[in-house]
Amino acid sequence: MNPPPATLSAPPDQTGRFGEFGGRFVPETLVPACQELEAAFNDAWNDPGFRQELHDVHVQYSGRPSILTECHNLGEQLGVRLILKREDLNHTGSHKINNVIGQALLAKRMGKKRIVADTGAGQHGVASATAAALMGLECKVYMGAVDVERQALNVFRMKLLGAEVESVESGSRTLKDAVNEAMRHWVANVSDTYFCLGSVVGPHPYPYMVRQFQSIIGDEAHEQIVEMTGAMPDVVVACVGGGSNAMGLFAGFVDEPSTRLVGVEPAGGAAVGRGTPGVVHGSRSYLMQDEVGQVEEALSISAGLDYPGVGPEHAHLAAIGRAEYPNVTDAEVIDAFRLLSETEGIIPALESAHAIAWLSREAHTMQSQTVLLNLSGRGDKDVAQMMDILADEFGVES
Amino acid sequence: MGRIDEEFRAKRAAGRKLLVPYITGGYPGWQDAIRACAANGADAVEIGIPFSDPVMDGPVIQAASQAALEAGVTPTSVLDEVPNLDVDIPLAVMTYYNLVHHPGPERFAANLARAGISGAILPDLPLEESGPWCEAADANGIETIMLAAPTAPDERLPLVAARARGFLYSVGLLGVTGERASLADTATALAARLKAITDVPVLVGVGVSNAEQAHQATRVADGVIQGASMVRRLMESGPDAVGDYVAEVRAAIDAD
Numbered sequence: 086m087n088p089p090p091a092t093l094s095a096p097p098d099q100t101g102r103f104g105e106f107g108g109r110f111v112p113e114t115l116v117p118a119c120q121e122l123e124a125a126f127n128d129a130w131n132d133p134g135f136r137q138e139l140h141d142v143h144v145q146y147s148g149r150p151s152i153l154t155e156c157h158n159l160g161e162q163l164g165v166r167l168i169l170k171r172e173d174l175n176h177t178g179s180h181k182i183n184n185v186i187g188q189a190l191l192a193k194r195m196g197k198k199r200i201v202a203d204t205g206a207g208q209h210g211v212a213s214a215t216a217a218a219l220m221g222l223e224c225k226v227y228m229g230a231v232d233v234e235r236q237a238l239n240v241f242r243m244k245l246l247g248a249e250v251e252s253v254e255s256g257s258r259t260l261k262d263a264v265n266e267a268m269r270h271w272v273a274n275v276s277d278t279y280f281c282l283g284s285v286v287g288p289h290p291y292p293y294m295v296r297q298f299q300s301i302i303g304d305e306a307h308e309q310i311v312e313m314t315g316a317m318p319d320v321v322v323a324c325v326g327g328g329s330n331a332m333g334l335f336a337g338f339v340d341e342p343s344t345r346l347v348g349v350e351p352a353g354g355a356a357v358g359r360g361t362p363g364v365v366h367g368s369r370s371y372l373m374q375d376e377v378g379q380v381e382e383a384l385s386i387s388a389g390l391d392y393p394g395v396g397p398e399h400a401h402l403a404a405i406g407r408a409e410y411p412n413v414t415d416a417e418v419i420d421a422f423r424l425l426s427e428t429e430g431i432i433p434a435l436e437s438a439h440a441i442a443w444l445s446r447e448a449h450t451m452q453s454q455t456v457l458l459n460l461s462g463r464g465d466k467d468v469a470q471m472m473d474i475l476a477d478e479f480g481v482e483s
Numbered sequence: 484m485g486r487i488d489e490e491f492r493a494k495r496a497a498g499r500k501l502l503v504p505y506i507t508g509g510y511p512g513w514q515d516a517i518r519a520c521a522a523n524g525a526d527a528v529e530i531g532i533p534f535s536d537p538v539m540d541g542p543v544i545q546a547a548s549q550a551a552l553e554a555g556v557t558p559t560s561v562l563d564e565v566p567n568l569d570v571d572i573p574l575a576v577m578t579y580y581n582l583v584h585h586p587g588p589e590r591f592a593a594n595l596a597r598a599g600i601s602g603a604i605l606p607d608l609p610l611e612e613s614g615p616w617c618e619a620a621d622a623n624g625i626e627t628i629m630l631a632a633p634t635a636p637d638e639r640l641p642l643v644a645a646r647a648r649g650f651l652y653s654v655g656l657l658g659v660t661g662e663r664a665s666l667a668d669t670a671t672a673l674a675a676r677l678k679a680i681t682d683v684p685v686l687v688g689v690g691v692s693n694a695e696q697a698h699q700a701t702r703v704a705d706g707v708i709q710g711a712s713m714v715r716r717l718m719e720s721g722p723d724a725v726g727d728y729v730a731e732v733r734a735a736i737d738a739d
Contacts, residue, residue, distance in 0.1 A: 276657070
């Protein structure tokens with residue numbers, strides 16, 4: 086066993102492990118590529134020039150820092166002090182841009198001409214296509230055929246931004262299959278292609294690298310909430326599929342022992358809550374799998390969260406008891422989607438509505454506490470889907 | 484020394500080129516296909532244990548795996564059939580690491596040994612992560628066939644070769660399993676690099692798609708592994724077609 090890191094926000098060990106999770110389980114062809122990426126990322130992350138360039142793009146293009154919004158109406162209704170970190174206000178509509186700008190800058194620095202990405206709801210695909218357009222890179226996005234149908238608007242957006250969208254017909258035709266296809270494409274084109282992973286999953290260094298690129302959420306929020314409230318929040322909460330927005334937020338608070346960390350999973354894709362340790366897509370983590378180890382299909386109303394695994398760092402935080410991972414049902418999510426819209430005038434992404442759903446269910450246990458909730462994305466992309474679901478009730482034609 | 488190692492070195496010493504077909508376990512007719520391979524000159528057979536997320540496989544083998552999974556195939560149901568195959572050549576399994584990790588390396592290795600399997604190929608388990616598996620495999624007499632890739636720098640290949648048992652799987656190209664119009668230059672180039680540094684038999688797999696390409700590859704390598712071209716025949720025409728094809732490849736690589 087490796088000794089625990091000095092702080093929970095430390096990098097993983099030299100094998101890419103957070104505790105007993107992580108590692109690098111990839112075809113031999115990709116091992117040198119992962120090693121090259123690890124060296125390139127460490128070099129870039131330690132280079133003030135790279136960090137400055139990243140900062141400048143975030144300020145001038147992504148729209149950072151994102152603000153904090155105190156939700157007086159909903160907070161009062163729930164009996165908590167509710168503060169949202171507004172990642173939905175970022176360019177392209179979600180936290181995904183934080184990671185993709187970082188990886189696209191890195192791809193350019195490594196001399197790659199093309200990025201390949203996988204996407205579920207399309208947020209990461211749109212962010213990848215956006216960054217590629219900005220930086221003059223070619224972009225190919227793999228997306229499960231089911232998601233292509235659910236998220237037609239985002240498919241159009243990606244194409245408009247100049248990306249090639251490849252519909253994946255294999256397996257369950259959702260995010261996990263898009264990841265498989267993107268990895269296969271990477272195996273075949275590893276010399277000139279940069280694989281832009283969208284979450285804190287995959288082989289080392291991806292979980293660590295994506296966390297570092299997303300830690301801007303937690304770092305900003307830490308400073309902002311002290312300024313706003315004069316104290317640490319009692320609870321920070323975010324939704325978890327692969328878990329990148331949650332990891333980014335947690336990074337700012339994981340070494341604050343008084344703050345409770347909550348990652349909310351979909352009931353149909355609760356890798357931490359209902360999974361067991363397994364190895365898929367390059368790392369060892371909690372995984373939804375059957376009795377022999379075949380990976381199960383995750384099912385969620387939110388395409389961005391129906392992923393059967395979770396980032397290895399989340400698995401570690403769960404295993405050591407530092408973070409908790411409850412789950413919510415699709416019905417609770419639909420209610421939460423409406424709740425935030427009606428009380429605060431903010432239509433959340435269905436992903437983010439998971440965090441709101443958990444809070445509205447559990448708020449009675451944290452009365453008068455300060456809750457910082459990451460609103461990871463805006464709901465524009467989900468409006469058509471929700472209109473179908475709510476058409477009768479709202480008296481509209483779907 | 485394991486059975487594959489022993490037999491392959493002996494055959495190589497006798498001037499024979501080695502032929503290892505891949506057959507997807509659990510796909511209808513798979514047992515007869517393996518018998519047909521053995522009867523027509525295969526030196527070993529690689530049995531695929533279907534996995535839900537086969538990242539190293541292309542469309543043909545993936546489709547066969549998916550069909551087998553949908554029919555309810557499990558690692559146990561495949562291994563249970565192995566003793567009934569009654570073929571006189573060594574058998575190896577090819578699968579993905581989660582199916583080993585799930586029962587645990589010890590139990591998985593013991594299950595293979597009990598079924599009469601000689602070797603294992605785990606394409607998503609690179610050298611750095613292979614420690615626990617290799618230990619369990621060695622303890623159970625299972626030969627771990629390591630993969631070497633064209634992307635590996637020179638200093639990496641001896642480390643991979645040193646850990647290989649049975650034979651060394653020389654990955655023919657950058658890409659996943661599947662048939663290609665011609666043999667990639669990387670196939671012979673990597674085989675030559677490996678032959679220069681190791682005494683372990685070197686077999687080229689991935690992208691070796693017909694008898695002519697197999698012949699080309701064995702001019703440098705000790706043998707070939709053929710997967711997608713076998714499985715496509717099994718899916719389109721059944722086990723006899725696999726046997727005919729093995730005979731054709733056998734004749735081609737014996738031609739020199």
